[in-house]
Amino acid sequence: MTTEATATDLQEFTENWREWYRAQEARIADPHGxxxxxxxxxxxxxxxxxxxxxxxxxxxxxxxxxxxxxxxxxxxxxxxxxxxxxxxxxxxxxxxxxxxxxxxxxxxxxxxxxxxxxxxxxxxxxxAFTGTPAYAPDPRWAVTGRYVPFDEPRPTTVGAAVEGLEHVYDAPGRIEFDLLGQRLSLTAFPGPGAGRLMVLFTDATSGVTTYAANRVLTVGPPAADGTVVLDFNRAANLPCAYTDLATCPLPPAENRLPVAIEAGLRIPRERGGS
Known part of the structure; x- marks a missing residue:
């Protein structure tokens, strides 16, 4: 690949991320959001x-x-x-x-x-909302993984941002991937739209530069061979990252990643982020 092609690909990747970020911010700032x-x-x-x-x-x-x-x-x-x-x-x-x-x-x-x-x-x-801090997009945080379906969906109970509240999801499978020299996996829940998946997770940045309780990543439908792309540049905040009046789910225990994913949305300014 030529240097010119690489620069063009990076520019397109960055602009696609900016479009995603603008849509996220518009949803957050919606008059009835x-x-x-x-x-x-x-x-x-x-x-x-x-x-x-x-x-x-x-x-x-x-x-x-x-x-x-x-x-x-x-x-x-x-x-x-x-x-x-x-x-x-x-x-x-x-x-x-x-x-x-x-x-x-x-x-x-x-x-x-x-x-x-x-x-x-x-x-x-x-x-008073002025926008959400975010890491600069970087293609190295877009990784290929493999979706491994369970024999049957597994009812999975997780905690919530509200103490004492629980949510139950039917997890259809898990996603296996390599990142920063480690083999990792995430339990996946049904996502928004046919075939799409959602993963709730924390990592070593949680409570440091990203919101402590959770982040969420939407994953497109797996290919026929199970291939998926996890673009952690699009790791988003749930409502509880901004307000105490939310009932957001927490990640299952196995989705607490031991690596620092320095990508996606950071701690909101409403929680002291910068």
Whole structure:
């Protein structure tokens, strides 16, 4: 490969990473993204009102219910609702976004619990956001690995950013790869989109230059021979890296890597990063 070709490839690699980074930052800064969350309300059978959402909320065997007072209105699925509205039983990691003026009221289920998380565009955490520090992209952190499927998906219980909460994922397999002279592997969970995988991990930079609890890497569908590419330049932060009002999963114990992966997103400024 010529020097000119190498320079062109590096330029393309860097620009592709910048495009990914810009998309990440846009998602983080979205008017109704996780920086806009103003509180995390855990529901039970007692009907309660909250200062950052309309109505009185409770949950039970038949799911989440809100009772709106006269003059209060939510828009659910494009339809205005007044009085009592039943959201029904929510799927784990599922939810509904109800619109209230310029805010969105997230009604969701996390770790077996129903929650309400209002998202207001003028939340101080969002309006103060100035971007996430990141390592400069470097092709040496994009490594080829091999996906090894399990005979059957393995239910895998992991902790959460919220103490006492647990998440359960059906792990379809693991990814084996070599990095920094070591043979490593990561348990993979189903990712966003058909055939894609997600790995939660920590490494020797965690708590030093990257967020201590977790980072996440999305991996494209494996090739027919199991080949995958792990581009750690695209190791992203989960919402809990920015806010205490998130319920993010922690990596399984086997995904705590002993090497320092100096790639991807770093500790957010909201947590003292630079």
């Amino acid at each position: 996780f920086l806009a969350i103003t509180d995390l309300h855990w529901l039970d059978e007692t009907s309660r009102r909250f200062p950052d959402a309309p109505g009185a909320w409770h949950t039970g065997p038949d799911g989440v219910v809100v009772r709106l007072d006269d003059g209060e209105e939510l828009v659910v699925g494009g339809t205005p609702v007044r009085g009592e509205h039943r959201f029904g039983v929510l799927a784990e990691r599922g939810g509904v976004d109800a619109v209230w003026g310029d805010a969105v009221i997230e009604v969701a289920r996390r770790g077996g619990h129903d929650i309400v998380r209002p998202r207001h565009p003028d939340a101080p955490l969002r309006t």
